[in-house]
Amino acid sequence: GAGVSQSPSNKVTEKGKDVELRCDPISGHTALYWYRQSLGQGLEFLIYFQGNSAPDKSGLPSDRFSAERTGGSVSTLTIQRTQQEDSAVYLCASSLMTGYTFGSGTRLTVV
Amino acid sequence: AQSVSQHNHHVILSEAASLELGCNYSYGGTVNLFWYVQYPGQHLQLLLKYFSGDPLVKGIKGFEAEFIKSKFSFNLRKPSVQWSDTAEYFCAVNSNYGGATNKLIFGTGTLLAVQP
Numbered sequence: 001g002a003g004v005s006q007s008p009s010n011k012v013t014e015k016g017k018d019v020e021l022r023c024d025p026i027s028g029h030t031a032l033y034w035y036r037q038s039l040g041q042g043l044e045f046l047i048y049f050q051g052n053s054a055p056d057k058s059g060l061p062s063d064r065f066s067a068e069r070t071g072g073s074v075s076t077l078t079i080q081r082t083q084q085e086d087s088a089v090y091l092c093a094s095s096l097m098t099g100y101t102f103g104s105g106t107r108l109t110v111v
Numbered sequence: 112a113q114s115v116s117q118h119n120h121h122v123i124l125s126e127a128a129s130l131e132l133g134c135n136y137s138y139g140g141t142v143n144l145f146w147y148v149q150y151p152g153q154h155l156q157l158l159l160k161y162f163s164g165d166p167l168v169k170g171i172k173g174f175e176a177e178f179i180k181s182k183f184s185f186n187l188r189k190p191s192v193q194w195s196d197t198a199e200y201f202c203a204v205n206s207n208y209g210g211a212t213n214k215l216i217f218g219t220g221t222l223l224a225v226q227p
Binding site: 033035041042043044045048056059091093099100102103104105 | 117145147153154155156157201203214215216217218219220
């Protein structure tokens with residue numbers, strides 16, 4: 001597609017449930033990033049995939065968070081045993097070289 | 112630690128006023144610098160970027176930014192703001208210095224409200 005696609009756009013889940021967020025990057029973009037955007041916190045880096053290299057997971061806030069990127073394309077961010085503090089907008093971006101394109105995000109609400 | 116600071120968290124201006132939003136970073140080595148804008152209800156859009164060359168960078172919608180290496184700064188400016196500039200503005204930096212991966216680190220953002 002023409003842009004980075006994220007699904008779902010909104011997700012409401014109960015505390016303690018697991019959620020999966022999906023990102024379809026721009027075709028041909030070798031790098032994929034996940035960020036979390038919370039009110040007053042800016043954009044917090046979570047994880048970065050670059051080609052076949054080991055991902056940079058240094059931003060994941062706890063072991064409840066994990067991400068995969070299959071076939072160098074689609075990525076899934078999984079949050080296990082969700083907590084209320086996980087409520088945020090989760091943004092995905094892809095890039096080729098140093099141009100970054102962001103998706104519209106998934107707004108996660110944990111109730 | 113590598114970080115990006117935006118000291119203005121909330122700015123309120125009248126139309127036609129001049130704008131300057133501060134951005135400072137703490138990285139060594141070569142950096143790439145970006146300003147992104149997020150209009151209400153929309154996704155992040157690139158305003159401008161600096162990789163090398165002329166430190167004064169022109170972006171879309173009349174915005175510009177100046178890279179001052181000695182001050183580790185990349186402030187965003189616009190001579191005359193419009194109501195439609197109401198948005199949140201994010202400064203971002205990436206660097207390969209010290210073996211860091213090419214991840215983009217953002218500041219906490221500045222919320223700009225322009226009053227008609």
